[in-house]
Amino acid sequence: MIPQNLIHKLPKLQTPLYFYDMELLQQTLDSAAKASRHFGYHIHYALKANFNVKILESISATGMGADCVSGNEIIKALQSGFHPGKIVFAGVGKSDEEIRLALEKDIFAFNCESLQEIEVVNEIAASLGKKARIFLRLNPDIEAHTHKNITTGTAETKFGISPLETELYLKQQEHFNHTELIGLHFHIGSQICDFDVFRELSLKVNEIQDHFEANGIQIQHLNMGGGLGIDYKNPTQNTIPDFKGYFETFHQHLKLRPGQQVHFELGRALVAQCGVLLSRVLYIKSGEHNRFAIIDASMTDLLRPALYEAYHKIENLNNNGNTDAVFDVAGPVCESSDVFARNIPLGKTVRGDILAIYSTGAYGQVMSSAYNLRSPARTLYSDEME
Ligand SMILES: *Cc1c(COP(=O)(O)O)cnc(C)c1O
Numbered sequence: 001m002i003p004q005n006l007i008h009k010l011p012k013l014q015t016p017l018y019f020y021d022m023e024l025l026q027q028t029l030d031s032a033a034k035a036s037r038h039f040g041y042h043i044h045y046a047l048k049a050n051f052n053v054k055i056l057e058s059i060s061a062t063g064m065g066a067d068c069v070s071g072n073e074i075i076k077a078l079q080s081g082f083h084p085g086k087i088v089f090a091g092v093g094k095s096d097e098e099i100r101l102a103l104e105k106d107i108f109a110f111n112c113e114s115l116q117e118i119e120v121v122n123e124i125a126a127s128l129g130k131k132a133r134i135f136l137r138l139n140p141d142i143e144a145h146t147h148k149n150i151t152t153g154t155a156e157t158k159f160g161i162s163p164l165e166t167e168l169y170l171k172q173q174e175h176f177n178h179t180e181l182i183g184l185h186f187h188i189g190s191q192i193c194d195f196d197v198f199r200e201l202s203l204k205v206n207e208i209q210d211h212f213e214a215n216g217i218q219i220q221h222l223n224m225g226g227g228l229g230i231d232y233k234n235p236t237q238n239t240i241p242d243f244k245g246y247f248e249t250f251h252q253h254l255k256l257r258p259g260q261q262v263h264f265e266l267g268r269a270l271v272a273q274c275g276v277l278l279s280r281v282l283y284i285k286s287g288e289h290n291r292f293a294i295i296d297a298s299m300t301d302l303l304r305p306a307l308y309e310a311y312h313k314i315e316n317l318n319n320n321g322n323t324d325a326v327f328d329v330a331g332p333v334c335e336s337s338d339v340f341a342r343n344i345p346l347g348k349t350v351r352g353d354i355l356a357i358y359s360t361g362a363y364g365q366v367m368s369s370a371y372n373l374r375s376p377a378r379t380l381y382s383d384e385m386e
Pocket residue numbers: 046048049067069090091187189190191225226227228265266267268269
């Protein structure tokens with residue numbers, strides 16, 4: 001994950017820096033593509049996890065589609081080689097301009113998240129003389145057993161159409177003659193490692209399908225969303241997620257109708273492990289109870305620890321001898337939550353050492369901000385190194 005030629009460059013490295021292992025990315029994509037092909041499933045990469053053009057181009061080259069959550073993501077996906085016919089558009093707050101753009105670009109489908117959104121999509125499609133293909137994003141009320149801020153499929157979240165609005169939709173369906181209902185969509189959360197959750201989702205989807213059929217509606221496509229988790233604890237040993245086991249779970253439990261197509265929107269699982277945030281130790285200081293390593297990366301480069309109390313494995317690449325020295329690792333930003341880890345064994349650590357913060361390829365660089373007027377981190381791709 002950290003190649004030898006990069007280790008040699010450490011003293012001169014300009015930090016903070018996002019390093020992307022493009023070979024690992026390719027292996028991960030190949031593994032996911034092979035597993036999905038086995039079952040005839042379609043993958044739409046969730047652009048929001050990482051939208052660096054080089055990464056998008058690697059992914060579009062595999063023939064995967066894209067899952068976009070804004071008009072700008074649709075434009076970026078098209079520029080990076082994704083086929084419009086493989087783009088899905090999700091999000092609870094699509095603006096009129098974004099809907100118009102998606103219709104003009106003739107994307108595969110909208111994942112609609114409210115009854116009113118369907119009305120607006122229908123209206124705009126009518127004004128353009130088009131018919132919008134839509135999925136209903138339904139809220140199956142399933143607990144993903146992940147952090148509360150990345151849970152999206154329970155009744156109290158803002159995501160998806162509630163059972164109440166679904167019934168209203170079924171009653172009014174024929175009024176929306178500039179939309180075509182082609183599928184049902186579900187996305188219940190992120191960083192899900194317990195496959196039982198996906199089994200539970202599949203069983204719920206079977207019930208929901210029966211209900212739609214009882215109302216005379218045949219479903220051509222099922223989109224099961226994303227959410228497959230990665231191993232943040234052992235990023236260097238467990239680099240590629242169990243795509244086969246993931247798809248196998250759906251294969252075993254989903255009751256598919258003849259000819260029905262199944263879609264997935266993977267983000268994190270495809271790109272998280274190929275990214276490593278490298279940061280230099282600026283200062284070591286002793287507090288009342290703990291010792292701090294203050295580093296030059298901050299929550300403006302990697303927000304996940306501050307936002308979700310997320311764990312990222314951190315190692316000192318200078319490896320000054322393996323003592324039991326324990327540190328809190330913190331960034332320079334004026335916020336108490338600008339801390340990457342507490343009480344972690346870094347070994348002997350001194351000013352100038354380089355720390356590797358692993359598993360930062362997803363929801364890392366894309367969440368950067370300029371808070372405190374900080375400069376953005378640099379980027380280095382493994383296939384662009386001398
Ligand atoms: C974020 C998101 C995804 C991707 O989630 P991961 O956990 O990164 O796989 C998929 N679908 C929708 C609708 C999303 O919002």
